[in-house]
Amino acid sequence: MFVIIGLGNPGREYENNRHNVGFHVIDILAERNNICVNKISHKALMGEGRIGSQRVMLAKPQTFMNLSGLSVVDILRCYKLEPGHLILIYDDIDLEVGDIRIRAKGGAGTHNGMRSVIYHIGSEDFPRIRIGIGKPEDGTDLAQYVTSDFDEEDMTLIKQTIERAARAAECIVCEGIVNAMNKYN
Numbered sequence: 686m687f688v689i690i691g692l693g694n695p696g697r698e699y700e701n702n703r704h705n706v707g708f709h710v711i712d713i714l715a716e717r718n719n720i721c722v723n724k725i726s727h728k729a730l731m732g733e734g735r736i737g738s739q740r741v742m743l744a745k746p747q748t749f750m751n752l753s754g755l756s757v758v759d760i761l762r763c764y765k766l767e768p769g770h771l772i773l774i775y776d777d778i779d780l781e782v783g784d785i786r787i788r789a790k791g792g793a794g795t796h797n798g799m800r801s802v803i804y805h806i807g808s809e810d811f812p813r814i815r816i817g818i819g820k821p822e823d824g825t826d827l828a829q830y831v832t833s834d835f836d837e838e839d840m841t842l843i844k845q846t847i848e849r850a851a852r853a854a855e856c857i858v859c860e861g862i863v864n865a866m867n868k869y870n
Contacts, residue, residue: 754805780817
């Protein structure tokens with residue numbers, strides 16, 4: 686079984702923020718695979734189903750971004766899963782809007798949600814899909830930038846990127862991380 690977790694902030698006021706692209710990928714995966722993500726458990730909104738022949742759990746932590754690791758570690762422990770069965774999806778300011786990068790493992794970079802996950806699960810060895818949201822203009826506060834909505838110019842591109850990220854997650858589950866990296870990086 687894989688658990689696919691999209692990072693974001695809970696609440697309507699954050700719904701379309703740059704920081705919430707991980708949540709949107711989970712929504713697309715749920716829709717494409719007929720998985721109902723409506724159960725609150727392990728500090729997350731969750732749903733269980735299948736992608737291809739593989740059993741999966743989709744989750745959107747309901748902690749705020751900087752505390753995401755609390756939910757992720759709770760899920761992994763409950764289902765007795767190793768970090769290699771986790772696929773984490775999140776925003777990245779170091780990638781241009783519209784880019785995605787898939788990695789089998791790695792550090793947190795500048796992302797506090799990832800720092801929390803790595804700290805709480807005690808490992809960097811898990812697949813992740815990073816979605817580019819671009820960097821703020823000089824002088825713009827980073828926290829303000831990531832919790833702001835995309836402008837109209839970027840909205841069409843980011844919707845396509847979220848779709849691609851969902852297909853990449855499905856590819857990781859069904860074909861493996863190497864095939865996903867070759868197809869989507």
